[in-house]
Amino acid sequence: CVNAQKRLQYLLCRFVETVSTSSKTPVALFLDDLQWADPASIAVIRLLLLSKPSRFFIFGSYRDYGVNEDDDNRLFIESLSD
Numbered sequence: 001c002v003n004a005q006k007r008l009q010y011l012l013c014r015f016v017e018t019v020s021t022s023s024k025t026p027v028a029l030f031l032d033d034l035q036w037a038d039p040a041s042i043a044v045i046r047l048l049l050l051s052k053p054s055r056f057f058i059f060g061s062y063r064d065y066g067v068n069e070d071d072d073n074r075l076f077i078e079s080l081s082d
Helices: 002-022 039-051 072-080
Strands: 027-031 056-060
Touching: 002 027, 002 039, 002 056, 039 056, 039 072
Parallel strands: 027 056
Antiparallel strands: none
């Protein structure tokens, strides 16, 4: 299962890289309700941010009400502002 997840992450990163470099205009991805994202989704978002594909932008919304202060997703989102 871990190998399948790693392959999917790799293929998604390659897909984003291919689409963003072959497009004449910037590509944007909007993710809503990131407070409900599962760990696998957060891992993919982290990989996409670290790979820094050209002309690819990720926008997300996160509602912090009703979420614990030590929630992993909250900590991840807060780390993005550093």
